[in-house]
Amino acid sequence: xxxxxxxxxxxxxxxxxxxxxxxxxxxxxxxxxxxxxxxxxxxxxxxxxxxxxxxxxxxxxxxxxxxxxxxxxxxxxxxxxxxxxxxxxxxxxxxxxxxxxxxxxxxxxxxx
Amino acid sequence: xxxxxxxxxxxxxxxxxxxxxxxxxxxxxxxxxxxxxxxxxxxxxxxxxxxxxxxxxxxxxxxxxxxxxxxxxxxxxxxxxxxxxxxxxxxxxxxxxxxxxxxxxxxxxxxxx
Numbered sequence: 001x002x003x004x005x006x007x008x009x010x011x012x013x014x015x016x017x018x019x020x021x022x023x024x025x026x027x028x029x030x031x032x033x034x035x036x037x038x039x040x041x042x043x044x045x046x047x048x049x050x051x052x053x054x055x056x057x058x059x060x061x062x063x064x065x066x067x068x069x070x071x072x073x074x075x076x077x078x079x080x081x082x083x084x085x086x087x088x089x090x091x092x093x094x095x096x097x098x099x100x101x102x103x104x105x106x107x108x109x110x111x112x
Numbered sequence: 113x114x115x116x117x118x119x120x121x122x123x124x125x126x127x128x129x130x131x132x133x134x135x136x137x138x139x140x141x142x143x144x145x146x147x148x149x150x151x152x153x154x155x156x157x158x159x160x161x162x163x164x165x166x167x168x169x170x171x172x173x174x175x176x177x178x179x180x181x182x183x184x185x186x187x188x189x190x191x192x193x194x195x196x197x198x199x200x201x202x203x204x205x206x207x208x209x210x211x212x213x214x215x216x217x218x219x220x221x222x223x224x225x
Contacts, residue, residue: 043219044216046214089154091155098162099145102155
């Protein structure tokens with residue numbers, strides 16, 4: 001079974017800081033990896049989907065990287081804003097099967 | 113707006129009661145999923161349906177049943193609710209192209225007392 005770990009569980013930074021969120025997984029035979037954002041009491045919003053053949057994906061101030069061999073992905077957020085405050089989840093899909101395996105998330109607070 | 117719609121948003125049940133959570137998507141997606149989210153445990157897959165007419169168990173199927181009514185709708189039923197089923201339930205769908213990721217609904221917050 002794929003185990004997905006996100007460290008730290010919580011992070012607090014001042015506005016304007018660049019930051020990195022980490023995601024690690026135990027089985028490197030992945031098909032793709034997806035980063036989500038979840039606001040309190042809300043559903044999950046997809047941020048970036050990175051295929052196993054890709055090294056990184058970018059959307060605005062967000063950049064996700066993938067290193068399959070080391071079982072790691074990072075989500076880089078540039079020039080953080082208070083509106084970025086949320087829980088960030090990563091999910092990994094294996095080459096076999098139909099489901100994604102989720103980490104427990106990193107709760108981010110950006111202080112004005 | 114196109115997406116995944118879940119009903120109800122909130123529900124309180126007494127132990128032993130039954131209920132059905134509804135999910136519908138209007139994106140013509142083949143695959144649909146039910147997850148539960150509990151503090152400190154992340155999202156865990158309950159059941160999924162890879163296509164209309166098929167369903168499969170996920171990681172935590174006990175106490176639940178599902179129905180893929182048609183391509184749009186995938187329902188989750190609790191036959192005899194237990195306090196351990198208190199959770200937030202999310203429905204998700206995924207397009208048939210293998211490169212697609214998930215689209216999630218806004219969730220149903222269920223409390224069993």
